Every structure is written in C-alpha cells, then in structure tokens.
Amino acid sequence: MASLDDVELEFGHCQILDKVPLDQIKNDIETRSVYNKLEKLKERCKLRPLYYQTMITMYAAILFKAAKDSKTKQESETYLLQVLEEDKENITALADITYYYEHTLDNIKAKDYSRKLKKIMNEKCDLALARAYCDKAHIIRHFEQDKRKFTYFECLEKAKYHIGKVKQNEDSDIETERGEIIFDYSLGLYRKYAQTTEFPILDDNEIQHSNELLGKTINSFLDVIDIPKSPKDCKALSYIFISIVLRLKTSFDDMMGESSPYLEYCKRFADLNLDRCGCLSKGLSIDKTDANVLRRVASEYIHLDNLEEAEKLFEESLKEEESWFGHRHRGRLYLKRYDISKDVNYLSSAERSFKKAYTLKTTHADYSDHGYVCLLQAEEILSKNPGDSSATTLLGIAKLDFAEAVKLKDSDDYFNPIETYKRWERCLKLMDEHGGIQLVRRMSEDHGDTLASHRKSNTSKQLISKVSPTNSEPPSYKHDFYVISCESDQTWVVENLVPKLESEHKLNGYLMWRDRELGKYNTQTRVDAMFNSRYIIVILSPRFKYSSWCMYELNFALDDAVKRLPDYKVLQIMIEHCEVPNELQPFSQRLIRCSDGGVMGERGWERLIRLFGMAKLDFTEADKLKDSNVIETYTRRKRCLELTDEQRGIQLENNTN
Numbered sequence: 001m002a003s004l005d006d007v008e009l010e011f012g013h014c015q016i017l018d019k020v021p022l023d024q025i026k027n028d029i030e031t032r033s034v035y036n037k038l039e040k041l042k043e044r045c046k047l048r049p050l051y052y053q054t055m056i057t058m059y060a061a062i063l064f065k066a067a068k069d070s071k072t073k074q075e076s077e078t079y080l081l082q083v084l085e086e087d088k089e090n091i092t093a094l095a096d097i098t099y100y101y102e103h104t105l106d107n108i109k110a111k112d113y114s115r116k117l118k119k120i121m122n123e124k125c126d127l128a129l130a131r132a133y134c135d136k137a138h139i140i141r142h143f144e145q146d147k148r149k150f151t152y153f154e155c156l157e158k159a160k161y162h163i164g165k166v167k168q169n170e171d172s173d174i175e176t177e178r179g180e181i182i183f184d185y186s187l188g189l190y191r192k193y194a195q196t197t198e199f200p201i202l203d204d205n206e207i208q209h210s211n212e213l214l215g216k217t218i219n220s221f222l223d224v225i226d227i228p229k230s231p232k233d234c235k236a237l238s239y240i241f242i243s244i245v246l247r248l249k250t251s252f253d254d255m256m257g258e259s260s261p262y263l264e265y266c267k268r269f270a271d272l273n274l275d276r277c278g279c280l281s282k283g284l285s286i287d288k289t290d291a292n293v294l295r296r297v298a299s300e301y302i303h304l305d306n307l308e309e310a311e312k313l314f315e316e317s318l319k320e321e322e323s324w325f326g327h328r329h330r331g332r333l334y335l336k337r338y339d340i341s342k343d344v345n346y347l348s349s350a351e352r353s354f355k356k357a358y359t360l361k362t363t364h365a366d367y368s369d370h371g372y373v374c375l376l377q378a379e380e381i382l383s384k385n386p387g388d389s390s391a392t393t394l395l396g397i398a399k400l401d402f403a404e405a406v407k408l409k410d411s412d413d414y415f416n417p418i419e420t421y422k423r424w425e426r427c428l429k430l431m432d433e434h435g436g437i438q439l440v441r442r443m444s445e446d447h448g449d450t451l452a453s454h455r456k457s458n459t460s461k462q463l464i465s466k467v468s469p470t471n472s473e474p475p476s477y478k479h480d481f482y483v484i485s486c487e488s489d490q491t492w493v494v495e496n497l498v499p500k501l502e503s504e505h506k507l508n509g510y511l512m513w514r515d516r517e518l519g520k521y522n523t524q525t526r527v528d529a530m531f532n533s534r535y536i537i538v539i540l541s542p543r544f545k546y547s548s549w550c551m552y553e554l555n556f557a558l559d560d561a562v563k564r565l566p567d568y569k570v571l572q573i574m575i576e577h578c579e580v581p582n583e584l585q586p587f588s589q590r591l592i593r594c595s596d597g598g599v600m601g602e603r604g605w606e607r608l609i610r611l612f613g614m615a616k617l618d619f620t621e622a623d624k625l626k627d628s629n630v631i632e633t634y635t636r637r638k639r640c641l642e643l644t645d646e647q648r649g650i651q652l653e654n655n656t657n
Contacts, residue, residue: 056082130160186220186223197249216266217245239283240279241296242279283297292321295317298312335369354370363415371405441514486550487547515529530556535612
C-alpha cells in the first residue's frame with residue numbers, strides 16, 4: 001500500500017507483491033503467462049474492459065518487482081501511464097505509479113501522483129472503488145490461485161457493494177463492468193461451495209447452510225446472465241459453472257448417502273428447467289470461441305463420459321491459448337481413456353500433458369497425477385517383464401512425485417491427499433519398501449488430522465451423530481481389540497502392546513495407521529473398525545487430549561459402550577502420567593498404569609489379560625477336552641469371572657454347576 005501524508009491506503013499491486021515470494025513472481029515472467037494473457041486480451045479489450053485494465057496494472061507491478069534488468073523494469077511505468085490515459089481515476093494505477101516513482105527516487109512525480117490519489121480517495125467514488133477492489137482481488141487470487149484460501153473474497157464483496165451503488169444504465173459501458181464484477185464474485189461463491197462440501201462430515205445445520213450457499217451461487221451466476229451488457233464469455237461461463245456446482249451437489253449427496261433439497265433457494269433456476277448437460281450446451285451456444293469456455297466444457301465432458309467431444313474441445317482450446325488447466329485436464333482425459341481401453345499409448349499422452357502442466361504452474365495435483373501415470377506404466381512393464389529395470393526407474397520417479405505432492409504448502413483445490421497416499425503405498429509395495437509403507441500410513445494419519453481441523457465447525461459429537469457404522473446390526477466382532485492412541489505413542493503400541501496380544505495370545509487387533517485401507521474416508525473407517533471390535537484399548541499420555549482424532553474416537557467408543565453394555569469394554573493403559581479425561585472417569589476400574597518409561601510390569605499385563613477375559617476363553621476351550629477336570633475348570637472359570645466383574649457370568653456358572 002502506498003503511503004500518502006501518513007495516510008495508509010489499501011490499494012496498489014506493488015505493496016501486495018512485497019509479501020509474495022520473489023521466485024513466484026519471477027515464474028510469471030519466465031513462463032510469460034501474464035504477458036501472453038495480456039496479448040490475447042488486446043484483441044477483445046472492448047469486450048472485457050475491466051479485466052484488461054486489471055491485467056495491465058498487474059503485469060506492470062510484476063515487471064517492476066521481478067524483472068532482471070532496468071530496461072524491462074521501466075516498461076512498468078509505460079503500462080501504468082497507458083492505464084491512466086484511459087482512466088485518470090484508476091486508483092490501482094495511481095497507487096502503483098506513486099510506488100514506482102518513490103522507489104526510483106523521482107520525488108517530484110511521486111508527490112504529484114500522491115496528491116491525485118489522495119483527492120480521488122477523499123471523493124469516495126463508488127465506480128473507482130469498485131474497480132480498485134476488483135483489481136486487488138485479481139492479484140491476490142492470481143498468487144493464491146487454486147489454493148484453499150479466500151483472502152481475496154472480501155475484496156470481491158466490497159467491489160460488488162460499490163458497483164451496486166452505481167446507477168444502472170443499460171446503454172452505458174459501465175454495465176459491462178458490472179457483469180464482470182458480479183461474475184468474479186460468483187466465482188468466489190463457487191469455490192466456497194466446492195470447499196464446503198469437500199468432506200462428507202457436515203451436520204444437518206451445515207448441510208442446510210451448504211444448500212443456501214449453492215442457491216446463492218446459482219442466483220449470482222443468473223444475475224450475470226441477466227445483465228444485457230455482460231461480456232459474452234462471462235455469460236457462457238456462468239451457465240457452465242452452474243453445471244459444475246450441480247455436479248458437486250450430486251457428488252456430495254452420494255458421499256453423504258442422502259439427498260437434500262436446494263431448489264427452494266434458487267427458484268429462478270428451477271423455472272429454467274435446465275440440467276447439467278443443458279447448462280453446458282447453453283454456455284457453448286453463447287460463446288464457441290473463447291479458450292476458457294472450451295476447456296471448462298471439455299473438463300465437464302470427462303465427468304459425463306463424452307470423451308471424444310472433450311478431446312476435440314481441449315485441442316481447440318490449446319490452439320487458442322496455452323493454459324495449465326487445459327493441459328492438466330487433458331491429462332485426466334487420457335487417464336480415463338486408459339482406464340477404459342488399457343491402451344498404454346494413452347499413458348504416454350497423459351504423462352506429456354501433466355509434465356506440460358507443471359511447467360506452467362506447480363500444483364500438488366499435477367505431481368500426484370504424473371506420479372500415478374509413472375506407476376501405471378511401471379505396472380504395465382512388470383506384468384510383461386518382471387525383471388525390466390525401466391520399471392524400477394519409473395517407480396522411483398513416481399515415489400518422488402508423490403513425496404513432492406504431499407509436501408507442498410497450501411494444498412490446491414484439485415489435490416486429493418487420500419488418493420495420493422493410496423497411490424504412494426501401491427508404489428512402495430511394488431518396490432518392497434515395507435518400512436516406507438508404514439511411514440506413508442503415519443503421514444496419511446497426520447494429513448487426516450489436518451483435514452479434520454479444516455472442518456473446525458464440527459465437534460466430535462456432531463460427527464458421531466452424523467456418521468454411523470456401515471453395518472448397524474449387532475456385530476460378530478471382526479477384531480478382538482481396537483487401539484486409540486496419538487501418533488507419538490504408536491511406537492509404544494507397536495513395541496509393547498501388539499507383540500503381547502497378537503504374537504503371544506494370538507488376538508486380532510486393529511491399528512488405524514497399520515490396517516486401514518487407504519482411499520477410504522477416515523471417519524467412516526474408524527467408526528466401522530471400532531464398531532466391529534470386541535474391546536477398545538485407550539493409550540493415555542499427556543498428548544492424548546490434543547489429538548482431534550483421539551478425542552473423536554473416544555467419544556464414539558464411549559457412546560457405543562453405553563448402548564452395548566455389558567457386552568463391550570473400554571480399557572485404559574496410562575503409559576505416561578497424565579490427567580484422565582473426564583469422559584473416562586466412570587471407567588477408572590479398567591485403568592492400568594505403567595511405571596516410569598512406559599514399562600508395564602508382569603502384574604500389569606496379568607491385569608490386562610484378566611480384563612480381556614483371556615482366561616475365560618481358555619477355560620471355555622477346556623470344556624471341550626474329554627480328559628479335563630470339569631469341576632476344577634468350573635472353579636477356575638468362576639474365579640476368572642469374579643476378577644473381571646462379570647456378575648451375570650458367575651450366575652450362569654452357578655446354574656450350570
């Protein structure tokens with residue numbers, strides 16, 4: 001933000017770029033992505049006047065901040081003055097030209113433009129402010145593109161507010177800008193809806209809120225369509241994005257296992273009687289030449305299995321304009337064609353597309369998908385020639401791609417972390433890297449915690465009320481025990497608890513980080529595993545209460561225990577001194593404490609075995625032996641049942657005797 005007479009202004013691209021890593025800005029110059037877009041916009045600057053001006057001011061700021069030589073930096077001055085020739089009240093251009101002259105030590109010009117800027121700001125012109133907020137939203141979104149952030153959305157709301165105060169005039173070019181601003185605002189709503197419904201763990205209130213947001217999004221796109229002077233591509237894309245949110249709605253309902261009505265929130269759309277395909281056709285009929293329209297429709301055609309038409313549209317789009325989106329989603333198209341035909345030539349085409357995509361922009365999704373292509377190519381080679389060294393090379397590339405995908409910051413919209421970990425594990429299995437598989441499972445658990453915290457509005461109890469076991473019938477227990485522990489305590493579980501119960505006593509335990517099937521939703525997997533386990537073992541330490549997943553699992557286990565007593569037990573092992581969670585206080589008779597260093601002595605293990613009813617199982621087997629001492633066996637079993645507080649069992653023994 002430029003500073004004028006100690007008054008801090010919130011506009012100007014250059015100050016925003018001060019917070020963006022220089023390498024990221026340089027990438028725009030090296031790939032010429034902004035410049036190429038600007039050149040294409042020149043041909044239709046009259047059709048998208050606001051977007052064109054925005055791109056000029058943004059490119060000027062990028063040049064000044066990241067150009068290597070002074071001559072190129074000076075071009076930014078030319079671009080900014082060009083904008084001010086067209087629009088003397090352009091707040092962004094005035095703020096950035098002031099910044100330019102301040103940093104090139106031309107104080108006279110800096111003060112002159114500073115005064116002009118201050119005057120316009122004092123006048124509070126709604127049209128100028130709407131344009132300025134739109135400019136600001138564009139540059140923030142450009143450097144946060146496809147990230148799970150909405151820093152820019154407040155700017156779009158302000159732009160919409162100010163353009164709403166400008167008097168409508170159907171004959172004025174301002175109506176074209178109005179259409180552009182409302183379209184950008186609608187795109188922000190679309191991304192909010194996409195991320196709100198990303199995970200199937202919403203409660204009833206949140207589902208209603210998501211339907212309201214869906215209705216608001218559709219209505220906003222319809223507003224763009226209804227403005228007579230809205231740019232043609234904005235109208236076309238509005239129909240296309242309505243089709244996209246309808247697909248997202250269907251997908252979310254499928255994940256939730258139920259459908260919730262939404263048309264009451266957008267009755268205007270219901271009156272149009274359009275479905276997803278109808279919206280896409282409508283969009284194409286409005287603008288068949290715009291590259292963005294073509295690639296967006298092509299991407300949706302993949303979901304509708306209209307693959308031949310999708311390929312044609314991608315081809316036309318990329319001839320018109322090189323784009324990350326076009327190359328990335330054409331790669332998806334080739335992957336789908338491979339899945340159908342198993343023709344390895346499609347894998348080669350997909351690899352080229354994903355490689356081209358991440359030369360234009362670095363995203364998690366492209367690394368994950370390129371790694372997946374290499375994995376599939378390796379599997380094809382190994383199926384024909386198990387000893388071929390080229391497969392090992394491809395698996396090595398895939399492994400590095402998956403590692404790169406999960407380590408990038410600010411996960412992007414198109415990235416599916418669960419699917420990536422599933423692919424990574426598949427790759428490591430082929431490489432016989434079993435230690436790596438365990439590490440990937442633990443990393444997946446960490447990512448699961450992050451995704452859970454992403455839905456901060458959901459409490460554990462809300463999740464429990466929404467997620468129920470897949471099979472609600474009384475269980476014939478698949479697992480003898482399920483372990484709840486935080487990640488830092490998993491080593492104790494693996495080195496102490498598991499060998500004792502699984503190796504020595506031949507029990508079947510379920511450890512989430514070891515046994516879950518990657519690719520399934522964490523929440524449902526946990527619920528099913530706990531429901532199908534005879535005992536729940538809670539590993540307590542000072543770190544337990546800070547794990548969102550541990551507290552979630554504990555709440556479900558206790559909720560289920562109440563329903564299924566006396567046939568269900570929650571056992572506790574305190575491996576390090578800590579405060580017992582309030583929820584577990586009523587079960588204190590089932591708490592076993594370890595000594596310093598997490599050492600559980602012989603008596604502790606004996607108590608755990610008694611709590612487990614291990615002896616009871618042994619005595620039941622003894623009944624089947626012809627030469628066993630039946631009286632002695634009943635006596636011992638009675639003692640065992642007394643130790644495990646199973647009064648109903650004692651009564652049964654007395655009746656049997």
